[in-house]
Amino acid sequence: MNKIKVAVIGATGAVGQVFMWMLANHPWFEVEYLTASAARVNQAYASTVHWLLPFEMPHSIRDRVISEFSAETMKSRGVQIVFSALPASVAAEAEPLLRDMGFYVFSNASAMRYFKNVPILIPEANIETLELIEDQGYPEKGFVVTNANxxxxxxxxxxxxxxxxxxxxxxxxxxxxxxxxxxxxxxxxxxxxxxxxxxxxxxxxxxxxxxxxxxxxxxxxxxxxxxxxxxxxxxxxxxxxxxxxxxxxxxxxxxxxxxxxxxxxxxxxxxxxxxxxxxxxxxxxxxxxxxxxxxxxxxxxxxxxxxxxxxxxxNVVKGAAGGSIQNAEAFVEKYGLI
Ligand SMILES: NC(=O)c1ccc[n+]([C@@H]2O[C@H](COP(=O)([O-])OP(=O)(O)OC[C@H]3O[C@@H](n4cnc5c(N)ncnc54)[C@H](OP(=O)(O)O)[C@@H]3O)[C@@H](O)[C@H]2O)c1
Incomplete structure (x- = not known):
C-alpha cells in the first residue's frame, strides 16, 4: 500500500517532536516534508532539534532535512495532509492559506478552533463533527480540523x-x-x-x-x-x-x-x-x-x-500530536483517502 504523504509544520517544538516520533513508523502516513522557523532551514533534524521526549529519537528521522515553509513545494511533492504544531499567531496565517490551496490540515493551534465550520475533533467523543469539513467545501476544497486544548x-x-x-x-x-x-x-x-x-x-x-x-x-x-x-x-x-x-x-x-x-x-x-x-x-x-x-x-x-x-x-500525545494523528486517521477511514 502506498502511504499518504504528510507534512509536519513546526516539527521541532514540543508537539512537533511527538509528530515526528509517532509518524516515524505509521502504517498509513509518511512524512514527506517538515518545517520549523527560518533559522533551521536546510539543517538535519537531529543536529538542530532539542529532543525532549523520554526515549531515543527514531533513527529514520535523524537525517531528515528541515525545509522552508512553501505550500507550492509541498504540493509539488505530493503532500495531502498537513499536521500543524505552530504557535497560534503563526498558524492564524498559515492554516487558512494551506486550506485554500487544497490541503487537509490537522492543527493543534487555537487559531481556528472557534470557527463555526471548524470541528474540535476527538474521535471517541464527537466523531460526527468531522462532517463539518463538508461545510468548508470538502471534497472540492481543503479544510482545517483542530484538536482541543x-x-x-x-x-x-x-x-x-x-x-x-x-x-x-x-x-x-x-x-x-x-x-x-x-x-x-x-x-x-x-x-x-x-x-x-x-x-x-x-x-x-x-x-x-x-x-x-x-x-x-x-x-x-x-x-x-x-x-x-x-x-x-x-x-x-x-x-x-x-x-x-x-x-x-x-x-x-x-x-x-x-x-x-x-x-x-x-x-x-x-x-x-x-x-x-x-x-x-x-x-x-x-x-x-x-x-x-x-x-x-x-x-x-x-x-x-x-x-x-x-x-x-x-498533553503532548493524546492532548496534542497523537490526537491530531488520530483525527487524520478518522478522516482517512471515513472518506476513503487510501
Ligand atoms: N505543548 C503542548 O502540550 C500543547 C498541547 C496542545 C496544543 N498545543 C499547541 O500546539 C502548538 C505547538 O505547541 P508547542 O508546545 O510545540 O510549541 P513550541 O515548542 O514553541 O514549538 C513551536 C514550533 O513552531 C515553530 N515556529 C515558531 N515560530 C515560527 C515561525 N514564525 N515560522 C515557522 N515556524 C515557527 C518552531 O520552530 P523553532 O523550533 O525553529 O522555533 C517550533 O517547531 C501551539 O499552537 C500550542 O498552543 C501545545
Missing part, C-alpha cells in the same frame, strides 16, 4: 461517557506540566521548586471548548496551575449530574467508552480507571498502547449527584 481533551474524554447521565456543572483544577508551554517555555527560575496558579488564556479555553466538543451548555469553572513536572497534566474534577448515579455506573461508562479502536492510534480502552488511591500520576504519562494515548482516571468520589475524580492526560 490539552486540558480540555482529557476532560472531554472523561466527561463524554458520562453525558448520558446529564451534565449540569463542571469544576476543574488542573496541575499542568511544563511541556504544555512549549520549548523553551518557562524560565527554570520561575518553575523550579514552585507552582504558578495562572496560565494565560487557559481557563477561558477550557470553559469554551468543552461546550463546543460535547454540544452541551453546563456551567464550567476552571483553575489552571503550572507545576514542576515534565509531561502529563493532572486534573481534579467535580461534575454535577442530573441523575443520582452509582460509582459503579461511572466506572462502567468509562470502561465501555471507546468506539474507534480500529484506528491505528486509538487504544482499546481509551479511558482507564484505577482504584489505587495514589493513581493517576504524571509518571504514567507515557504508559498505555499506543504510548500516551490513554486517559487515566482515579480517586472517584460521590456526594449525592456530584461526582469527583482525578484524571491524567498526556
Amino acid at each position: 490539552c486540558v480540555t481533551t482529557g476532560l472531554a474524554m472523561a466527561i463524554a461517557p458520562l453525558k448520558k447521565f446529564g451534565i449540569k456543572e463542571i469544576s476543574v483544577c488542573s496541575y499542568q506540566s511544563v511541556s504544555g508551554a512549549g520549548y523553551p517555555g518557562l524560565s527554570s527560575f520561575d518553575i523550579t521548586d514552585n507552582c504558578i496558579p495562572y496560565i494565560g488564556g487557559e481557563e477561558e479555553k477550557i470553559e469554551k471548548e468543552i461546550k463546543k466538543i460535547l454540544s452541551m451548555d453546563p456551567i464550567v469553572d476552571a483553575y489552571c496551575v503550572r507545576v514542576p513536572v515534565m509531561f502529563g497534566h493532572l486534573e481534579a474534577v467535580w461534575v454535577t449530574l442530573e441523575q443520582d448515579v452509582s460509582t459503579e455506573s461511572i466506572i462502567d461508562a468509562w470502561d465501555k467508552f471507546g468506539s474507534v479502536s480500529h484506528l491505528p492510534s486509538t487504544p482499546g480502552h481509551p479511558v482507564l480507571y484505577d482504584s489505587e488511591p495514589t493513581s493517576p500520576q504524571p509518571k504514567q504519562a507515557f504508559w498505555g498502547t499506543p504510548k500516551g494515548m490513554v486517559v487515566y482516571t482515579g480517586r472517584l468520589k460521590k456526594r449525592g449527584n456530584r461526582i469527583g475524580f482525578v484524571l491524567l492526560v498526556n
